[in-house]
Structure formats: C-alpha cells, structure tokens
Amino acid sequence: METALYGPEGFFVRERPRDHFRTSVHASPLFAGAIATLLGRIDEALDHPGRLDLVDVGAGRGELLTAVLAALPGHVRGRVRAVAVEKAPRPSDLPATIEWTSAPPEGIVGLLIATEWLDNVPLDIAEKSEKGDIAYLDSDEPLSPADDAWLRQWWPLDDAPPGARAEIGSPRDEAWARAVATVERGLALAVDYGHFAADRPLFGTLTGYKDGRQVEPIPDGERDLTVAVALDSLGSETLSQREALRSLGVDGTRPPLAMATENPVGYLKTLAQASQAAELTDPAGLGGQQWVMHWV
Incomplete structure (x- = not known):
C-alpha cells in the first residue's frame, strides 16, 4: 500500500486525485468558504496573530488552499501563511503565495486541515x-x-466469524498524533469517512477508485487505495460534517418559490447554492463524513 500510493510511481505522486474521486473540496466552493469562516473564527480566538498558518495535509494539487485564500477577507489573507503538504511535485500553476512541502511545518499557529488524508495512510489488515x-x-x-x-x-x-477482517489503525493514530504535534496554537482538523467501535464493518472497508469509479483495491499504483478510519482510536473530538458545516453557515434550505418571480436570477443562484449545500451535508454522502478536531 505504501509503495502503490507514495512510491516513485505511486498513485498520489503521478495522478491528480480529482481525476479519480470526488471530495468536498471538489464538490462545491461552499466547502472552502466554510473553512475560510472557520479560519476567521480561529484567528479571532488567537487574538489575530501576526502570522496565521493554514496548512493542508494531503493537499492534492492545492485546490483547497487556493479556494480558501480567495474566500478570505483581505485583512486576514494578508497575514496567512499557506502551506501545501504533498508527496507529488509542485504544480506549475500553483500561486507563488502557497508553499509546497512534503511534511507539515512545526509551530503552526492557526489551522492544520487534512481532508480525506487519513484513509490513505498505509496500514496492515x-x-x-x-x-x-x-x-x-x-x-x-x-x-x-x-x-x-x-x-x-x-x-x-x-x-x-471466520473470514472477518480488521484494519489495524495504529499507523493512522501515529500519523494523526504527529500532525497534531505540529500545532502550537489553534486547531488540527481531519475530515474523513470512518466508523466507531459499535459499528465496525465485519469484513473491513478496503477499496479502490479509478477514473471516478469504485474498483478492486489492487496495489498497482494506478488507483487510489482507501480504508475508512477507526475514528475513536484517534483520541480526538468528532462531529459529523453535516453538523459542522451547518454551524459554519452552509445550509441546504431551498429559497422560497416567490423569489423566482421577484428575483429570478437571484433565485437560480440561491437554488444552485442550496443544491451544493445539500450534497455537502447529505448524511448518506459527504455529510456523513466526520470532522476530527484537536484544539491546542
């Protein structure tokens, strides 16, 4: 799994994740807007430090960082140090304001976020x-x-029963603990699919994704290999994405029908946003993800 995902010819080194699977980052700009709102609240809680860190672990090609920076007000954006943590080479079109590194920096003051990263930490079964x-x-x-x-x-x-499988989550626990340890003040946040002790899957969750389809989890470097996270072993607070995003203002409520007559353009825009919000907060889909939060 380590070689197939992160080796010299590994999936995450040579493939663009968004070409193979869809995350909240790709589903709607509302997700980046919510993260910008969260970062603003963290900034206020930290009393507006001179440098506000925004570190994205498993950054893909920097899509989330680019979108969050665009959504931030200027007086906050000017103090943000944005850092993408990824094994792949730096994309040629990434804004120069975003740093690119293979490991999180130490002494983070602000927000470390890892969206669908823990499910790709290699482990044994x-x-x-x-x-x-x-x-x-x-x-x-x-x-x-x-x-x-x-x-x-x-x-x-x-x-x-015989044939039952368990995915040994200690490598993820250790990876999460190392990520948390880089935060000096602020929040470490992981967003991922997972389960708790009361509902462990009998035969595990290992699967693969390629070209937008779920496929056999063959470790050939040409497909994503993903394993849902044993969330309770991480030792951090959890909240469903549905609850978290709603607390940050992402609401899937449809606009009143009367608005279609009074302001048809505004109605269509609001309706589209409501549809995107509904996808992000759907408990049977992206809204069923968990936000794993460790405050420092």
Missing part, C-alpha cells in the same frame, strides 16, 4: 482463519505484539 487464528491478510505471519494490542483495544476479532 488482519484476518481470522477457519481455525480461529488471527494473522495478517494473505499471510500466516502472526500479529506483532503492538498490532495485537491495538486490535484487542479497538477492533477485537475474538467473537467474529
């Missing part, structure tokens, strides 16, 4: 055999003590 043994997928190798301890705490398979 455990499977229960017909004999009841638990080993790594497609291997007779027993689990390491550390992996066994993580499973027993967060995803036990003792009472599961």
